[in-house]
Amino acid sequence: MEQIMYIDALALKYKIKFRHNPSYWNKVMIGIIYRMFVAGGLLSLAHRFEMVTTDFGRYGLLDYSFAQDPFYTRLTSLPIIAMILVLLLLIAVKIFFINPLNISVRSFFLNNAAGDHYGLHLIDGFKSSYVNIVKTMFARNIRILSWSILFIIPGIVKAYKYRMVPYILAENPDIDTHAALKLSEDMMHGNKEKMFNYDLSFIGWYIGSLVTFGLVGIYYYTPYKLSCDTEVYRIISGKLGSNIKFGRKPVIYPVMNQSYYNRRAPR
Numbered sequence: 001m002e003q004i005m006y007i008d009a010l011a012l013k014y015k016i017k018f019r020h021n022p023s024y025w026n027k028v029m030i031g032i033i034y035r036m037f038v039a040g041g042l043l044s045l046a047h048r049f050e051m052v053t054t055d056f057g058r059y060g061l062l063d064y065s066f067a068q069d070p071f072y073t074r075l076t077s078l079p080i081i082a083m084i085l086v087l088l089l090l091i092a093v094k095i096f097f098i099n100p101l102n103i104s105v106r107s108f109f110l111n112n113a114a115g116d117h118y119g120l121h122l123i124d125g126f127k128s129s130y131v132n133i134v135k136t137m138f139a140r141n142i143r144i145l146s147w148s149i150l151f152i153i154p155g156i157v158k159a160y161k162y163r164m165v166p167y168i169l170a171e172n173p174d175i176d177t178h179a180a181l182k183l184s185e186d187m188m189h190g191n192k193e194k195m196f197n198y199d200l201s202f203i204g205w206y207i208g209s210l211v212t213f214g215l216v217g218i219y220y221y222t223p224y225k226l227s228c229d230t231e232v233y234r235i236i237s238g239k240l241g242s243n244i245k246f247g248r249k250p251v252i253y254p255v256m257n258q259s260y261y262n263r264r265a266p267r
Contacts, residue, residue, distance in 0.1 A: 006249040007235060009201040016227050023117035027223035030108050030120065035222055038102045099137035100125030107170040109230040129173030136177040140165045143181070160192040161185055167233040187236050194247040198232065 007015070035041040075083060103125030111121055125133055140162045148155025164184040168175060175183075188195070202225055209217030233239075235246045 003243065004249075005244045007244060007246060008248045009198045012198075012228055012231055012235075012246075013201075016224065016231055023112060024223075026108075026117070026120060027112070027227065028219060030105055030122075031222035031226060032218060033101070033122075034105045034226065035217065037098050038105060094141075095138055096134060099141070100130060100133050102137070102166050103133050103169050103173070105226070106166045106230070109226050110167065110170055110233075113227070113230050113234060124170065124173075127173070132175075132177070133169050133173055136165065136169055136175075136180050139177050140181060157192065160195055161188050163188060163195065164233055164236070167230070167237075191236060191246060195232070202228075 075086065078086065101122075104122050107124035108119070108121040111119060144155060144158045144162060147158045162181060162184045164187050165180055168180045168183055172180070202221070205216065205221040205225070209215075209221050232246060235244055
């Protein structure tokens with residue numbers, strides 16, 4: 001019987017640190033692209049610039065009001081047709097550019113983990129399977145969004161349920177949409193709570209990134225977290241072997257037989 005090896009968040013981080021030096025600057029560059037486009041950093045940066053360069057930003061930061069936010073008031077001041085067109089444009093950019101770019105980012109880290117320390121793989125999500133990638137990621141996002149609109153917690157659960165879809169598409173860009181979603185569901189079955197705790201273990205790095213105005217995030221946290229996320233996928237998908245499991249070793253308490261309780265019973 002083969003011995004099962006369990007890798008929790010701490011062991012995973014320790015393992016990744018030894019693989020973090022090769023192609024470091026490539027990881028930083030891909031991490032910046034991820035932060036700017038996939039994680040919405042570009043819009044956030046534009047929003048912050050708008051706040052800082054207006055009277056609201058100079059005098060009203062402590063009394064923030066969404067209704068007075070210059071970024072959103074400018075958007076809502078547009079004619080209804082123009083506002084709809086802007087929103088449709090943002091949705092189109094998300095569907096046809098950001099989602100495939102997300103697949104390219106995952107492809108880079110998967111190939112990097114497999115030993116390719118030189119390729120950037122930025123066009124992997126835009127190749128011959130582009131239409132299938134767009135369709136599958138759209139179906140994934142719709143499922144997550146629909147549950148998030150109804151209830152926040154189920155939306156978070158759905159996000160974890162389909163978390164592996166970008167990696168599945170990065171490895172199998174021609175896979176059927178339903179098959180990709182079902183495969184992610186199967187892989188995350190019993191792992192959603194572990195992944196949630198794993199994400200929480202990075203909160204210190206996230207705070208460090210905020211305190212340093214994003215410098216820690218750019219030069220360490222983002223490439224480090226994406227490397228760890230990739231290794232989690234490799235473990236859960238069985239790429240490292242069926243005897244390696246993600247999470248802590250389960251604690252099995254001994255079952256006491258009836259004679260034990262008879263001995264413990266008061267006379």
